[in-house]
Amino acid sequence: MTRPSPAAALNGVQVGHICDRCNRGIRTGDKAVAYGTYYERGGWTLRRVWCDECADRAISNETDGADEVLVEAVYWQGKLVSVTAIARSRPSN
Numbered sequence: 001m002t003r004p005s006p007a008a009a010l011n012g013v014q015v016g017h018i019c020d021r022c023n024r025g026i027r028t029g030d031k032a033v034a035y036g037t038y039y040e041r042g043g044w045t046l047r048r049v050w051c052d053e054c055a056d057r058a059i060s061n062e063t064d065g066a067d068e069v070l071v072e073a074v075y076w077q078g079k080l081v082s083v084t085a086i087a088r089s090r091p092s093n
Contacts, residue, residue, distance in 0.1 A: 006069040009044040010036060011083040017075065021054035032075045033057070033086070038067035049080075062089045 015034065017026045026032050026049070033055030035048040050056070059068050070087040073080035 003038055003067065004043065005085075006036060006038070006044050006088065007071060007083045007085045010034065010046065010069075010071055010073070010080060012079050012081065013046060014079050015046060015049050015075070017078065018049075019051040019054050020048045021050050024051060026051050026075045028075060028077050030075050032073055032080065034071050034073065034080060036069050036071065037063070038069075044069070046080075057086060059087050059089050 015032075018024070019026060031052040033050050033052065034046050035056070036044050036046045038044050056070060059070060062068060066089065068089040069085055071080070071083050072086050073083040
């Protein structure tokens with residue numbers, strides 16, 4: 001079974017406004033990068049959000065067996081919008 005697109009699934013998801021690395025606030029209109037994982041029962045779930053300056057751009061330490069994704073988005077009034085996938089651990093699924 002093909003998994004839903006992470007970009008489509010995470011577009012419009014509500015997130016916190018504090019960078020998980022530097023603890024600075026992410027403001028409306030700022031770019032943000034988020035890390036998510038896929039679970040069969042729950043779909044795509046966000047795990048971390050970073051400001052554009054602190055963000056990872058590649059998945060370096062993959063979790064065994066997990067489908068992981070990094071997405072870039074605009075932070076807009078508490079949500080991620082205009083989401084695009086920038087890295088994925090299992091792109092063929």
